[in-house]
Amino acid sequence: MTENVVTSDNFEHYLVSHPFIGKPENLYNAMNYIMQLGGKRMRPKFLLLAYKANGGNSDEQAMKLALSIETFHNFSLVHDDIMDNAPIRRGKKTVHEEWNMPTAILAGDNLLLQCYRLILETELPCSVELLKEFTAMSALVCDGQQMDMNLPNYETISEADYLKMIELKTAVLPACALKMGAMAAGASEKVAQQYYNFGLNIGMAFQLQDDFLDAFGAEAEIGKQEAGDIIENKRTILYLHAESTLPASECAELKEWMSYSPEQPQEKIERVRQLFKQAGSDSYLAEMKAGYEHNALQILNEVCTDAVYKQQFMLLFDFLKARNS
Amino acid sequence: MTENVVTSDNFEHYLVSHPFIGKPENLYNAMNYIMQLGGKRMRPKFLLLAYKANGGNSDEQAMKLALSIETFHNFSLVHDDIMDNAPIRRGKKTVHEEWNMPTAILAGDNLLLQCYRLILETELPCSVELLKEFTAMSALVCDGQQMDMNLPNYETISEADYLKMIELKTAVLPACALKMGAMAAGASEKVAQQYYNFGLNIGMAFQLQDDFLDAFGAEAEIGKQEAGDIIENKRTILYLHAESTLPASECAELKEWMSYSPEQPQEKIERVRQLFKQAGSDSYLAEMKAGYEHNALQILNEVCTDAVYKQQFMLLFDFLKARNS
Numbered sequence: 002m003t004e005n006v007v008t009s010d011n012f013e014h015y016l017v018s019h020p021f022i023g024k025p026e027n028l029y030n031a032m033n034y035i036m037q038l039g040g041k042r043m044r045p046k047f048l049l050l051a052y053k054a055n056g057g058n059s060d061e062q063a064m065k066l067a068l069s070i071e072t073f074h075n076f077s078l079v080h081d082d083i084m085d086n087a088p089i090r091r092g093k094k095t096v097h098e099e100w101n102m103p104t105a106i107l108a109g110d111n112l113l114l115q116c117y118r119l120i121l122e123t124e125l126p127c128s129v130e131l132l133k134e135f136t137a138m139s140a141l142v143c144d145g146q147q148m149d150m151n152l153p154n155y156e157t158i159s160e161a162d163y164l165k166m167i168e169l170k171t172a173v174l175p176a177c178a179l180k181m182g183a184m185a186a187g188a189s190e191k192v193a194q195q196y197y198n199f200g201l202n203i204g205m206a207f208q209l210q211d212d213f214l215d216a217f218g219a220e221a222e223i224g225k226q227e228a229g230d231i232i233e234n235k236r237t238i239l240y241l242h243a244e245s246t247l248p249a250s251e252c253a254e255l256k257e258w259m260s261y262s263p264e265q266p267q268e269k270i271e272r273v274r275q276l277f278k279q280a281g282s283d284s285y286l287a288e289m290k291a292g293y294e295h296n297a298l299q300i301l302n303e304v305c306t307d308a309v310y311k312q313q314f315m316l317l318f319d320f321l322k323a324r325n326s
Numbered sequence: 327m328t329e330n331v332v333t334s335d336n337f338e339h340y341l342v343s344h345p346f347i348g349k350p351e352n353l354y355n356a357m358n359y360i361m362q363l364g365g366k367r368m369r370p371k372f373l374l375l376a377y378k379a380n381g382g383n384s385d386e387q388a389m390k391l392a393l394s395i396e397t398f399h400n401f402s403l404v405h406d407d408i409m410d411n412a413p414i415r416r417g418k419k420t421v422h423e424e425w426n427m428p429t430a431i432l433a434g435d436n437l438l439l440q441c442y443r444l445i446l447e448t449e450l451p452c453s454v455e456l457l458k459e460f461t462a463m464s465a466l467v468c469d470g471q472q473m474d475m476n477l478p479n480y481e482t483i484s485e486a487d488y489l490k491m492i493e494l495k496t497a498v499l500p501a502c503a504l505k506m507g508a509m510a511a512g513a514s515e516k517v518a519q520q521y522y523n524f525g526l527n528i529g530m531a532f533q534l535q536d537d538f539l540d541a542f543g544a545e546a547e548i549g550k551q552e553a554g555d556i557i558e559n560k561r562t563i564l565y566l567h568a569e570s571t572l573p574a575s576e577c578a579e580l581k582e583w584m585s586y587s588p589e590q591p592q593e594k595i596e597r598v599r600q601l602f603k604q605a606g607s608d609s610y611l612a613e614m615k616a617g618y619e620h621n622a623l624q625i626l627n628e629v630c631t632d633a634v635y636k637q638q639f640m641l642l643f644d645f646l647k648a649r650n651s
Contacts, residue, residue, distance in 0.1 A: 023469060024469060025469065025472045025473050025476050027472065027476065028468070028472040080431050080432075080435060083428075083431060084427070084428035084431060084432075102408075102409070103409035103475055106408060106409060106431060107405075107409075107468050107471055107472050109431075110405060110435075110438065110468050111465055111468045111469075113435065113438060113439075114438075114461055114464050114465045114468065117442065117457065117461045118461050118462075118465070121454065121457055121458050121461060128454060129446065129453060129454060132442065132446055132457065133446050136439055136442045136443050136446060137443075139439050140348070140436055140440070143353070143432050143435050143436045143439065144348060144349060144350065144353065144436075146432055147350050147352065147353040147429065147432050148350050150428055151350050151352065
């Protein structure tokens with residue numbers, strides 16, 4: 002469906018035709034490798050749409066900003082993959098596996114610097130404001146990643162803790178992308194902030210859908226290890242809801258399953274899924290997700306009155322809602 | 327001697343009274359830990375002096391820029407220490423040892439973002455230009471660190487390769503600090519570039535002195551493992567010169583020693599030192615260093631005509647020249 006969005010193919014073409022150039026070659030090869038592994042490119046697409054919807058008319062400047070946002074996303078993937086010791090990303094070796102850990106650290110560092118270079122190169126009158134937004138967002142994403150790593154050490158996690166973590170780790174980036182697109186086109190602070198809030202709600206819905214797919218999706222569908230969060234005893238919103246809802250005996254059983262890692266995880270996965278469903282945690286998550294989607298739509302209706310752009314936002318939005326991977 | 331420099335104590339006080347604030351606490355504690363481990367603070371001192379020498383009169387703005395430069399230095403230390411697997415920094419545990427590797431990666435990332443926050447907060451008219459300088463310098467430092475990691479894989483290293491590596495890894499940072507100080511005070515591009523060149527020459531001399539001390543300094547003096555570069559078979563300028571200068575048999579012996587790592591390295595260290603001296607590599611390094619110092623002084627004499635500031639630059643400069651650690 003995304004093919005209908007005017008800017009999609011253009012962005013992929015822009016990305017591929019603007020590799021990062023520098024020496025030593027192995028460093029820049031690593032940076033371009035992760036950038037060109039593919040992905041949905043949702044964040045730059047949202048930025049480009051917000052830019053156009055607000056009357057922006059410089060393709061080159063918008064593309065630079067969009068590339069900056071996609072580059073930031075890839076910076077975070079490279080460093081997160083080191084931290085998670087992940088061997089595979091989008092079906093290919095991660096950067097630290099294909100090269101090595103030091104090169105992956107430097108590739109991430111340099112990708113982050115390229116984001117700034119790109120924003121500075123736009124020479125937009127609001128570039129200082131864009132840089133402030135970008136910098137604040139980036140620090141929040143780091144904070145969110147640290148929170149995510151800290152959560153397993155918490156004795157109890159509240160729903161608020163979990164939602165704050167996914168807000169920082171996942172939702173502020175699309176929010177910032179949309180806001181930067183609007184700002185670059187000259188939108189008012191109020192309108193730009195509405196785009197931010199639109200993106201924040203989309204990001205929250207996106208991450209909750211991710212949690213749902215991780216727990217209930219089949220490996221063939223989701224393209225990664227099935228039920229990874231359950232296998233790794235990750236206390237997502239499904240677990241937190243089930244823990245607070247199940248009768249004492251089932252709650253104890255859930256905690257028991259989610260406190261160790263059997264070599265053959267299939268029985269654990271099936272039983273935990275049953276307990277999530279018994280608790281109604283799948284419906285609880287779906288309702289929560291629908292709430293964020295509802296908020297997102299309401300904000301979009303207020304802020305984007307042009308039928309053509311609204312339809313294009315809806316296509317991206319429906320694509321995200323309908324995704325099963 | 328540095329006590330004579332008007333701005334030194336002020337900077338340390340500013341740094342300590344402006345810790346980074348945010349959550350989660352462990353992330354910000356790690357960031358503030360490395361910042362407050364001490365150090366000579368040469369880079370921010372150079373920035374502050376260049377600012378004052380060019381008529382800058384906002385202490386707060388200059389301090390923010392100086393803190394940004396010191397923060398960048400600490401970002402690079404945190405990530406380099408992970409890459410080098412270094413356990414100790416300034417006599418204390420490195421960040422990845424005191425916390426863990428993922429937190430050290432994120433602490434570094436967030437320190438880099440704090441540099442941008444600080445520069446943006448100055449709200450200087452030239453802040454976009456400052457950010458461009460800073461971003462270009464930062465990418466070069468990453469390139470230099472990657473070059474340093476690549477050199478052991480080179481069959482042969484030219485003197486030019488080695489000098490380029492230390493220029494990027496070490497010298498562009500003080501150069502950029504001085505240029506940013508001058509720019510922030512409103513100096514012309516020409517004057518700012520002279521400060522850059524002054525810093526570049528100081529940085530080269532500094533690194534060559536580092537290489538000399540590493541090879542010939544006693545552990546008690548240099549405060550770290552004696553002859554670390556020799557033990558690790560690092561092909562510094564001393565090695566490169568000796569290799570190209572020694573008669574065939576001694577050259578073969580040097581290569582032999584520098585191709586393995588005996589458990590008891592004392593004999594290796596002593597013999598390699600002898601070979602360096604036989605080749606005159608110590609004098610060669612000293613002359614090269616003197617050349618950079620001469621260039622630095624010549625540029626300083628041209629660009630800084632105020633006797634008071636020139637004297638303060640000289641104090642910092644003499645401090646660097648005279649250091650034995």
